[in-house]
Amino acid sequence: MSRVAPSILIIGSGLIGTSIGMAMSRAGADVYLIDRDPAVAARAEKLGGGRAALPSTDPDVVIVAVPPRDVAEVAAAALRDWPNATVTDVCSVKGGPMRALSATGADMSRWVGGHPMAGREVTGPDGARRELFNDRVWVVAPSDSASAERIAAVMNIALTCGATPVQMSADDHDRAVALTSHVPQVLSSVLAGRVGAASADHVQVSGQGLRDMTRIAASDPALWTEILSANPGPVRQALEGLIIDLEQVRDALAAADPGTLRDMLERGNEGRAAIPGKHGGESTEYDIVPVLIADEPGALSEVFVAAGGAGFNLEDVRIDHVLGRPSGLVEVSVRVGLGDALAAALRERGFDVRY
C-alpha cells in the first residue's frame, strides 16, 4: 500500500460511505461505490463520492459501510469476491461483527475493522460531507492475523480523510465505547425518563446540570437500540460497575457515612480531569463570565466582538436558559485568572455582566 492514493470500493453509499468517498476522491484516489439501491449509489456519484460502479480488478481496500447487522455477511462476500483486497468497515461495534465474520470461514488475514468516530443527525448520501472526519478519532481494529501492511492501508484512509487513527483490539474498542459512549447514553436516558415521570413542579427547579446530563437523552431510540444490542457484554459489564457504585452511595446515605460520599466525589474530580479536553490535552478549568443579552439577532455577536476587540480569546461559550424572559445568559470562558479583566472590559463596553 505504498501509493498515497489507492483504489477503493465502498459498499453502502449512505452518509458515512459517501463522505469517505468524497474525501478520498478529493485526495486523488480511485473510488468506486455501490449500494443495494442503485439510485442511492447514483446520487452518491453525483455528489462527488466516486464512480457508481464495480472496479474491473481487485481494489486495494474494500470499505463495508452498511448497518451493523449486515456487516459480517457483506464483509464475507467482499473477502470472497476480491481475494487480494484489504477489507474494513465503519461499524460502531467491532467484536461481534468480527466474530460473526470469522465464523463464516473468511480469510481474516485481510480483515482490519474500522470505526470513524463521526456522524451527523441525518442519514443518506445527501448528508455526506468530505470534512466529516476532520480531527476525529478513527479506531482501527485489525484481526490477529492482519499484516502491518494491511493495517497501514486502513490507517492511510483514516489519515487521508483528515482523522487521527488509533489502533486497538476489537474487544478493547468495545469496552472503551461501552464506558465512554454507550453507558453515558443509558444514564442520560434513564435520568431523563425519571425526570419525565416526575411532576412538572419538580422539573421546574432544574438547572444547567440536569440539562447537561440529559442532552443526549434526545438521541434516536431506533439507532441506539441497535447500538446497545450490538455490544451487550461490555455495556452490561460497565453498567454492573456503575450499579455497584450507586448502591455504595445509597448505602452511605443510609449509614450517614460522609467519607464514602466524599471519596466518590473526589474520584469524580480525578476522572473528569482525565477526559481529553480542548486540543486533546488535559481538561482545563476556566474563569466563566456570565453576560445577560437580549434575545435578538446580533446580540451574541456583540459580546464576541467586544471580547475579541479587547484581546480576549474565548475558550468556551454556553447559553443558559432564562426563565420566562426574552433574554439569554451567555457564559463565556477565558483562561483562569482572566475573568476579572474580561468582566471589566465588557462592563466598560456597556454589557450586563454578572461576574
Place this chain on the structure above:
Amino acid sequence: MSRVAPSILIIGSGLIGTSIGMAMSRAGADVYLIDRDPAVAARAEKLGGGRAALPSTDPDVVIVAVPPRDVAEVAAAALRDWPNATVTDVCSVKGGPMRALSATGADMSRWVGGHPMAGREVTGPDGARRELFNDRVWVVAPSDSASAERIAAVMNIALTCGATPVQMSADDHDRAVALTSHVPQVLSSVLAGRVGAASADHVQVSGQGLRDMTRIAASDPALWTEILSANPGPVRQALEGLIIDLEQVRDALAAADPGTLRDMLERGNEGRAAIPGKHGGESTEYDIVPVLIADEPGALSEVFVAAGGAGFNLEDVRIDHVLGRPSGLVEVSVRVGLGDALAAALRERGFDVRY
C-alpha cells in the same frame, strides 16, 4: 408586609447573604447584616450589602444565610430574638433543617424557608453580586402554619432580587432537587470515576456526550458531601429508582430484549422534552451548524458577526474540542429549518462550514 422596601436583617455575610443585601439595598430596603466574623460583615457593608449592625427594633424579615448544618440553631435564635419578624433561610435543603427547627419548640408560624437557586464557584462577600438572582428560581417553602402575609414577605424579597418565586412544601422541594440536582451530581461523579479508572487508551475514544455527562463531576467534593448528607432520604429514594432502571437495562441486554431498550430510550426522549428549555418553555431541537475556526482572539466573534449580519438569531453555541489541533469546532444552533440557509451564508463569507 405591604411596604415594597421592608427592613431586613441578614445573618451570615457570605456570598448569598451579601448578594441579597446588595440587591435589597439597591431597591431601597433597610438592610442590616451581621456575621460571626465582624471583619466579614464590615467587608460586606463596604461592598454595599447593608449596615454591619443589628437593628434597634424587629426587622420585617430575618434571612438566615449560614451553612446548612447551622441553619436550625441560628433560625431558632432569630425567632426568639425578634418575636415579630418573619424568618427565612437560603439553604439548598429544606426538610431536615425545618424539622430540626421545629424540634427546638420555635414559633413555626413565622418560618418561611427559602432556596434561591443561584450560586457561584467562589465564596465570601467579595464574590457577591446584586444581579446573582436575576431570572433564577427562588423556592419558597413555608411551614404549615405560616400565614399568607408571612409567605408574601419572603416572596417579595425574591421578586425584589429579580428572581421568580416558586412555592412548594419543604419535602416536595427536597424530592425535586434530589432528582434534578443531587442525583445528577452522583451519576456524573460515579461515571467520571469509572472513566478515570479506565486505561488512557479507552478514554481517548471519548466524545462530546461523555464531556457533557461529566462536566459537573468537577464540582467541589466538600460542598457536595454536605449537600448529599443533608438530603439523604430523597436522594436514596431517587437513586433506588435509577438503580432499578439500570438493572432493567442490564437484564434486557442479557436477554437480548430490544423492546425494553427501546422503551427506555423513548422515555428518555419524552423526559428530555419535558425539561424547561430557553425562556422556560418546552425544549426545542435546533439545526446545528458546525464551523471550524482558528484558536485565536476574534475568531469566534467573526462567526457571530457574520451570522448576525446575515440576520440569523443564534439559539445556542458550543465549542467542540478538536484533537491535537490549534482550532475549534464551533456548533451554532438556529431554529429548525434555518440550518441550510445559515450554512450557505457562512460559506459565502469564507467560513469552513461542516454542515
